[in-house]
Amino acid sequence: MTFTSWQFGLFAAIVFVTYYLPPVRRFQVLLLVVASLFFYGYGQPELLPLLAVAVGGTYLFLVLSLHDRRWLPAGIVFNLALLAFFKYKFLFLDPKAPALVDNAAIDFLLRLPLPIGISFFVFHNISLLVDLTRSKALRPPLADVFLYIIFFPQLVSGPITRAGMFMPQIVPKQLADVPFVEATKWIIAGFFFKLYVANNLNEMTAYMDFPLYETLQTQDRWLLVFLYGYQIYADFFGYSAIAIGLGLLFGYRLPINFDLPYTSLSFSEFWTRWHISLSTWLRTYLYIPLGGNRHGRIRTYLNLMIVMGLGGLWHGAGFSYLAWGVLHGLFLVIERPFLHVLQAIDSVPLRLLRMGVVFFCVTMAWIFFKLPNFEHALAYLTGMFTPTTNPNPPKLFYNLALLYALPVLLQHMRITSLFETALTRWEPYAYGALVALAYLEAGPESAFIYFQF
Structure with missing residues (x-):
């Protein structure tokens, strides 16, 4: 159910x-x-x-x-x-x-x-x-x-x-204390991101699975990696939003799990914005007990690698999940010595460059998350740099891909927050539109990605 x-x-x-x-x-x-x-x-x-x-x-x-x-x-x-x-x-x-x-x-x-x-x-x-x-x-x-x-x-x-x-x-709990409006917003947003965004993108990213990826053109492989990055966010954000809304209906406030992670300027910031409840758990019950950053630079790097490696294995018993965790550990270790210098230089071009680098690296790492078989993940990655003449898959539509990914892009661009005051009177209609799209344009049913964990 x-x-x-x-x-x-x-x-x-x-x-x-x-x-x-x-x-x-x-x-x-x-x-x-x-x-x-x-x-x-x-x-x-x-x-x-x-x-x-x-x-x-x-x-x-x-x-x-x-x-x-x-x-x-x-x-x-x-x-x-x-x-x-x-x-x-x-x-x-x-x-x-x-x-x-x-x-x-x-x-x-x-x-x-x-x-x-x-x-x-x-x-x-x-x-x-x-x-x-x-x-x-x-x-x-x-x-x-x-x-x-x-x-x-x-x-x-x-x-x-x-x-x-x-x-x-x-x-x-008292019925009078239920924040119905807040709960409804969370639930509608969750269903919209799951049904409209994640399920429709899933129909396309299914071509990343073995052996379907062998039929892809090189540019298709690149496109699908980025679409999967949007899909997994929409899928897990959708579940978390529904869970938060349901919790509020029964009088329980659950923690926020996502905070626009693809706007992160560093990998350490990414892990304060992505799956926040997991990263908080790992920091509280694993990183800090291991010594955190209290015992010198080398020990700090080792702790980061251990925590992220175990975080990868937490998702699944496979070398591909371990590789995904180790990659994020390496990202954190490599950036750490330069973080203070980068943060001191506050320029728009540098911020955009940092955001682009973090987003690109995080997206590429999703290949190992999507393909639990390590050999398949490497084969997919290799094919991204190998020209092919395969025909375009029938369910890979470039125009629809952008349409289904657009809500994630707009959310991360903070479009709604920029016009929050002006949009207040139109908010009910906006959420009504989300309901309509989630119902009328829902993609084929698919299980939540994190159900397997």
Whole structure:
């Protein structure tokens, strides 16, 4: 059940109406927990026991850690072991083998599918353990812990919300306090970027996959890389926007996940604007504990490479994801010695040049993200510098490509903010137009890209 399905619309409407009924007010947390379990189990009911084990085990380690902090590392290892078991086991096992191990029960467990959103709820679990243990908080109710970890708007693809931010919000909610206008704007924007922008671009960027990319002309390969950069932004921004809007409807404010990342003047700035909740998590729970930038230049560079490499592997168990993370680590390391000098020179041409370099490098790195097979990624990249005479693919339309990418371009050019005052009276019509385009010009249905993580 995805956000863009009619089943989800019906589900969300029923939960919303029930949630604010006066007799239910005392049970709002429990209702959201049950609704979240239903939402998760709708697609993978066989993995609901795993979710219960993950949350129940984390709660047990939390109770132990609040009593004795020496249990905290064990709780973190427990969660990382769950993530490693499901996400990285086939780095060491052949999935095509008739039997992975001799034991039938273990073989059954090893063949369980990758749980949707496991990377996200494992990070929530670790945040819960660390934040509450450090703050020496009182033991929270089990239902509150379940809600924080599996709250359905953020369960599958985030944003990754820190426990210290979410847990204080768990109080009785009133319908009168719901910011309906703000929530509606977020939801409409999310659906528009997903249905109109991302889904239509997906129909074209599908040609980046093996073996379809072998039919592309050289210029087509270049075009598709940039289109994929717009697509993945629109896709993930769309999901995050819908999640934020849904959270507001139920009285919970989730963190902003994107802030015009393609306007970044440096790679370090990019990571304060792209997938903000992930970069914040990595900085808080990995980069700083490793020593951050407190132990000299070489140690700082090493920490950056470790964090970005692990950040790449967090997305998937493949050398291509590792290469994507390592590339971003190299970008950060290479720019770091020159950052203060560049920031001191405030000229428009230099700013535009810096923005162009960052955008180009980030876009080229998406090749390794789009193609998890490292050999395919290298072959695609090589083909960008090899002239070909292949015919133009039937679904690659240059004029439509610009049309579908235009909303991302306009958003990043801050067109709306420049004319915010003048456009206020026309805002309802503008959002109405977004709804119409999302409905009438929606691209073929496709799963959210980050569902696979």
